[in-house]
Amino acid sequence: MKSISQSIPRPDGMAKADGSALYVADLQFDGTEGGRSPDGAVALGSESGLSKDMLLGRFYRSPYPRGKIRRLQLPECPPGYHIISAADIPQGGKNEIPMAASRDMPCFAENEIRYAGQIVALVAGPDAYEIERLIRAIELEVDETPVVKNIDEALALKGGAIHGEDNIFCRVDLDEGEVDEVFAGAASVVEGVYETGFQEQFYMEGQGLIAWRTGNKCGVRGSMQCPYYVHHAVSHVLGLKHDEIRVIADTIGGGFGGKEDYPEIMGAPLAVASWVSGKPIRMLMDRVEDMAFTSKRHPSRCVYRSALDSEGRILAIDATVDLDGGAYETYTKIVLMRAVFHSLGVYAIPVFRIRGRGIATNTVPSGAFRGFGAPQSLFGIEMHMEEIARRNRCEVLDYKRNYFLKKGDTTVTGGIFRDEIILDKLIAEAERLSGYSGKRIKLGRGKGQGIGMSFILHGCGFTGDGEQKIIKGKAVLKKHRDDKVEILCAAVDFGQGPQTTFRKVVARVLGIEPNTVIFNYPDTDFVPDSGPTVASRTIMIVGYLLQKAAEELKAIWVEGEEQVVEQNYQMPPGMSWDQERLRGDSYATYGWGVNVCEVELDFLTWETKVIGAWAVFDVGRAVDHRVVNGQIQGGMSQALGYGAMEKLEVDSKGQFRQITMADYMVPTSVDFPRTEALTVDNPYLYGAFGAKGMGEMVHDGGHAAFAAAVEQACGKACTTIPLVPETLMEIMEA
Amino acid sequence: MIRLRINGLEREVEIPHPMYRLLDVLREDIGLTGAKEGCGEGECGACAVLLNGVLVNSCLIPASQVDEADILTPEGLAETEAGKLLAKCFTECHGAQCGFCTPGMMMAAAELLFTNRKPTEVEIREALAGNICRCTGYDMIIDAVQLATERGANIW
Structure with a gap:
């Protein structure tokens, strides 16, 4: 039998290539009341929000970055137009977005403004020009307070605290051993400060949703990763019961985390407007609004101090991990947890103290982005290890090898690495492909050429017992009377491949063709809550539930009968977690990887040119090689963009300076060479056909490998990304 | 009013205002949604079509300039x-x-x-x-x- 890893053509490929796949902006009223398109892919009709009287919606956003709201004056509305604000939230509903770890962000600003662009009102109506006129006629008066633009201003409490008394949203601390004692007896100490900037997800399709009302039911559909997150947010803001809400995910033009939290932030006020007006409303963000006001990757500053003995060996690490959370806490706590839990990378350090802080500023609330904190702290530890190896006059790979984690070692939270760790095999493959060690020696230092290698681990699935206690994922297989099998779960394919891989998993167990398996985009009226499409959990957690369901269905299969099987998530045996103390197994298992990057540096312009990129990963087992390699190559491209070119700054009001595609640079087809991608099998017992999570870790290390290569090429420490030419010039002329 | 050929079919389209774009003609008037709006400023290419055989970003082409033109969209190419x-x-x-x-x-x-x-x-x-x-x-x-x-x- 063929390996499950052998690639098949993407089942969703043809519709995407011929332009017939319908994204939220493409949906049109088809004259029906309801039902689905002939191929089942699209929910149609007025019952699904598509009616001929659909209005356009736009937000009125605060032009002020910070202050108390003194007065909000809304203009008279002409017939057919609606202006909705905090006062319109119905009784029983709450003016707050109920995020996974916090509820501090209001749906509509009511008392205070915390960032320029905060949603204050929503204007809906049939004509875009009239909507624009009404938005301009809204009067907002704010008693302004000095704006906090970054971590330093936040810690200095500029203008008083934004949040609490100290601007600290949340802390995550880890301690092991007597750090101060070890430092007091150390032969030397190496210290470094490592900084990363904002990063824009840059999904090609902007945010877009439709909200509608059918009697006492509220619907939201469109571009989203997590239909049940939107469901939950609408329920909270409108005070509706579970079965009074319907959320439908449509074909989605990319996410990368950017459509994890934002569809809640956007969908909740849109649902209020539709509920109050009784009209279906479509809101499509243009690129400028999307780039200016949707959540970005948290900027970070990590300080690592290492105590070394007289032989240069690491005795202890004392580190701080600071994340700029923006104006509201939203997801910062859980991003910070992941950043801190990954802050020692693939290294076993006996004694450590990690202090993580999520910090309040007056910028757009930072949010989810592929990697979720790990790309920030892994950059810190990888560049710090480079520095220590340099001080020791030691080849960095040889130095790092001394500290590689092994099976049975303790995690930073006191859990156990239970599965085989095959870093040596991954390195051997990376060496074979890239010729790293030979080049590293040959290229010298400061001679305009360099090659860097970075190491990655990434905890798969939700942190700790989140899958068991919070998500409680459930997946269903339904066999119809014609013996066609349908997957019912809430996972969304936003490019990362479950339309392909889930069909393969189910089909392989049942011995049927993948293309015969029905798998529509989720509609909460029909699918159970298998959890959000995030956290590298989809193939490992939901895919495994589907594999188990298929095994069960196979055992009870009766031709010509409708049969339904359901599987519920269970924590793998032996895993334990204490959420109060953050102790135990923070993740069920880990993906591992090695990235290599080779660069040339132009000493006149300080431009860098990537001339080689290689990535070798342990993803457990690839359910489809092309799906996995596509993630590896796309992730490398984003990570190299993060390291080399994607500069995003804020102005004096805390607003982003780069808000068009012309200003914010992402990689094009000519910027980077092909990424040579490879996986090495190391099957995981509780993942679909051995698969572990991998969608995020492909973005965890490319920027560090790039920066390490640039350090070799320029001969100086490069501790801040992105390393755009002006940054490199500052480094070289300092 | 302009007249043009889209995917081989003759079409007549009213232009409501000078900023009306070829992309709007395709998506709004003809209902061809294969060309996507990714940025609206000619940077991303998601709205690309062939205009008299030449690749253009349809978000940058004023509808008033495509009178008598021959347009091939993704739907037409797919045929x-x-x-x-x-x-x-x-x-x-x-x-x-x-x-x-x-x-x-x-x-x-x-x-x-x-x-x-x-x-x-x-x-x-x-x-x-x-x-x-x-x-x-x-x-x-x-x-x-x-x-x-x-x-x-x-x-x-």
């Missing part, structure tokens, strides 16, 4: 042998992930192969440089175009 071959290659090679850039990529790939039957990898990369893809890192798109080059020797 041709070349389009069917390209779509199959994109699907097999996983050149489409989220798919939002894909119709525009198909147009750019078609224009390249119509003018250069055997492009090198460098030529393919240059031809696609006006189309941004955030998912694939471009490698599997290149694979797809190379496969179409091999399989379509008698088409291009």
Whole structure:
């Protein structure tokens, strides 16, 4: 039998290539009341929000970055137009977005403004020009307070605290051993400060949703990763019961985390407007609004101090991990947890103290982005290890090898690495492909050429017992009377491949063709809550539930009968977690990887040119090689963009300076060479056909490998990304 | 009022205001939603179509300038042998992930192969440089175009 890893053509490929796949902006009223398109892919009709009287919606956003709201004056509305604000939230509903770890962000600003662009009102109506006129006629008066633009201003409490008394949203601390004692007896100490900037997800399709009302039911559909997150947010803001809400995910033009939290932030006020007006409303963000006001990757500053003995060996690490959370806490706590839990990378350090802080500023609330904190702290530890190896006059790979984690070692939270760790095999493959060690020696230092290698681990699935206690994922297989099998779960394919891989998993167990398996985009009226499409959990957690369901269905299969099987998530045996103390197994298992990057540096312009990129990963087992390699190559491209070119700054009001595609640079087809991608099998017992999570870790290390290569090429420490030419010039002329 | 040919069909379209774009004509008037609006400022290529055989970003073309023009959209391309071959290659090679850039990529790939039957990898990369893809890192798109080059020797 063929390996499950052998690639098949993407089942969703043809519709995407011929332009017939319908994204939220493409949906049109088809004259029906309801039902689905002939191929089942699209929910149609007025019952699904598509009616001929659909209005356009736009937000009125605060032009002020910070202050108390003194007065909000809304203009008279002409017939057919609606202006909705905090006062319109119905009784029983709450003016707050109920995020996974916090509820501090209001749906509509009511008392205070915390960032320029905060949603204050929503204007809906049939004509875009009239909507624009009404938005301009809204009067907002704010008693302004000095704006906090970054971590330093936040810690200095500029203008008083934004949040609490100290601007600290949340802390995550880890301690092991007597750090101060070890430092007091150390032969030397190496210290470094490592900084990363904002990063824009840059999904090609902007945010877009439709909200509608059918009697006492509220619907939201469109571009989203997590239909049940939107469901939950609408329920909270409108005070509706579970079965009074319907959320439908449509074909989605990319996410990368950017459509994890934002569809809640956007969908909740849109649902209020539709509920109050009784009209279906479509809101499509243009690129400028999307780039200016949707959540970005948290900027970070990590300080690592290492105590070394007289032989240069690491005795202890004392580190701080600071994340700029923006104006509201939203997801910062859980991003910070992941950043801190990954802050020692693939290294076993006996004694450590990690202090993580999520910090309040007056910028757009930072949010989810592929990697979720790990790309920030892994950059810190990888560049710090480079520095220590340099001080020791030691080849960095040889130095790092001394500290590689092994099976049975303790995690930073006191859990156990239970599965085989095959870093040596991954390195051997990376060496074979890239010729790293030979080049590293040959290229010298400061001679305009360099090659860097970075190491990655990434905890798969939700942190700790989140899958068991919070998500409680459930997946269903339904066999119809014609013996066609349908997957019912809430996972969304936003490019990362479950339309392909889930069909393969189910089909392989049942011995049927993948293309015969029905798998529509989720509609909460029909699918159970298998959890959000995030956290590298989809193939490992939901895919495994589907594999188990298929095994069960196979055992009870009766031709010509409708049969339904359901599987519920269970924590793998032996895993334990204490959420109060953050102790135990923070993740069920880990993906591992090695990235290599080779660069040339132009000493006149300080431009860098990537001339080689290689990535070798342990993803457990690839359910489809092309799906996995596509993630590896796309992730490398984003990570190299993060390291080399994607500069995003804020102005004096805390607003982003780069808000068009012309200003914010992402990689094009000519910027980077092909990424040579490879996986090495190391099957995981509780993942679909051995698969572990991998969608995020492909973005965890490319920027560090790039920066390490640039350090070799320029001969100086490069501790801040992105390393755009002006940054490199500052480094070289300092 | 302008008259133009879209995917081989004669069309008459009213232009409501001077800022009305070819992209609006396609999506709003004709209902052809294969061309996507990714940025609205000519940077991303998601709205690419062929205008008299030349690749353009339809978000940058004023509708008033396409009177008497001949337009090929992703839907029109998909009806041709070349389009069917390209779509199959994109699907097999996983050149489409989220798919939002894909119709525009198909147009750019078609224009390249119509003018250069055997492009090198460098030529393919240059031809696609006006189309941004955030998912694939471009490698599997290149694979797809190379496969179409091999399989379509008698088409291009």
